Amino acid sequence: MASPSDTTPQPHRRRAQLAQPAAKQGPGAMPPALLDALAIAVTQRVAGALPGDRRAAGVGAGTELAQIRPYAFGDDVRRIDAATTARTGEPHVRLEVPERTLTTWLALDVSSSMAFGTAARLKADVAEGVMLAIGRLALRHAGRVGIATFGDGDTRVQPPRGSKAGLVALRRTLNAGVARDGVADPHALADALGRVGRVARLPGLVVVVSDFRDQRDWARPLGVLRSRHAVLAVEVHDPREASIPPVGRIAVVDPETGRRVEVDTSRPRVREKFAAIEAERRETLASELRRLRVDHAALSTDEDWLLQLGRRLR
Template identity: 35%
Template sequence: MHPAAQPSAPPAETGVRTSLKALIDLRHRVREVPLFSTPHRRSPLVGLHHSKLRGRGVDFDQVRVYQAGDDVRTIDWRVTARTQEPHTKLFHEERERPIYLLVEQSRRLFFGSARVFKSVLAAEAASLIGWAALLHNDRVGGLVFGNAEHHEIKPRRNKQSLLQLLDRLARANGRLDSDTPIEADAFGLALRRAREVLRPGSLAVILCDERTLTDTAEQQLSLLARHVDLLLLPVFDPLDHALPAAGLLRFAERGARLELDTHDATLRQTYRQLGEARSTRWQRLADRLRVPLMPLDTQRDPVEQLREHLSVQHAGAHA
């Protein structure tokens, strides 16, 4: 539910809406987020994720002299023995890999108490990953879902395909409002569609509301993970996890009204526990499927968050 006093359609710069121009401009920041490997640098995702691909995804590129910080597991012992100097193997991910962005734009995300609404954050992160994939020479496409509408763009290795996806994303974002009905199984339908169109070795990037994970969706994600690789990016707002002790709060939605006394410590504790349970469920799913999990918070810049997540993944790979 949304606070009754929530403004209906503030301008894009407030973080309530995004635009095609804003999503295009994010291409200037993609080099700040090392999502994919280069011939001289392995992405932290390779060790935890892409190395377990079904017979594809990471290719040998070259050998060079070992440098401080290189993964010792990539040392080429034959070359090292021959030259009497440590050498390491360099890798790059297979070119023209299909990257499929599943991005939720439903009323569930039309809320935010911090820097941006969740719907805007999901769009920003999708744009960053899309531009990074295109820069990496991968094929980019995806599906924008929510509010009884699905817009699909077939993965292609050209800027026009990504621009079409971002345009669909910006249009869906611009149509969101607090009265838009929520399609009950939009996430499940999107995942089923991804299973139909994606071939083995593709990477499906999931950008959705943290609360979207249901039993049905979890089952669909498990089935999808059997054939393609997943990157999970659930989006949340600080108010999804904790209520402030702000007294009586009134909420309104489609004629329904709710009052909560946030001075009630038991109520706040129960609310916090529900938020923790959602986060734990995502973590358990990611652990079971052995896929990266990168939750995104509306109060922080997406570039900084993705960079931090990748840093943690990198540390974990060397632990």
């Protein structure tokens, strides 16, 4: 696995301050039985996209011998096999089969729109639950977890870690919260997918958790990821985003940009137009994911998100 440090020049963006929303409720209970069912569903999805039994391509660091061959100029001297070299009188190198572990990349949207919620919990709470559930499943069988966060300015990528270190990094990321103020960047998702694609060299699982609102040009980098990895797109939404109740004149503030708009919700035409625009946006998203053959799970803040996720994957 190559180092996730990316030297590609990135445009400077203002970094938002992260904080936990005041109305945070948490992801709720995660019964072990549902987590086990989710583990089976995820394994079935991933198995069809990876070569063999989670075996990395080529040779690399491992414990199972692949071959012993004569030393060639440029070989790593640390791979010289002492016993064979002593027996033959010529330097030989030892090559192993890479370990059969799965690396899971979690891309989390931490933009301020994720702090919205009018039902049982916020969108950020649902996203936190998905991250914890998938992260625990990924670490269960000696796997590793890499994390990318976007939506608060520059994309931040953390290298894959296993065991306790991976879980600590995941919890630290979730405890940081979401962006307080609007940092409008319509290419944040595309940038994060591109960064993950450049550092995730070996086939694995990529899970994108976002509300996918006001994001552009993400289809191409997501398609590139899909050509090499198993990809799951988790869309988090709130029922109030699909319709406006007739409560008269209200002031609406876009959390991404801070723009303030006054609308008269008592007018049926306004409500119908809003519902039509939102329905078209979500259908366009679902259609694009189907075209890319990316698994799509839509989770709502007013339902059991873990049960929804398990049913969708199965």
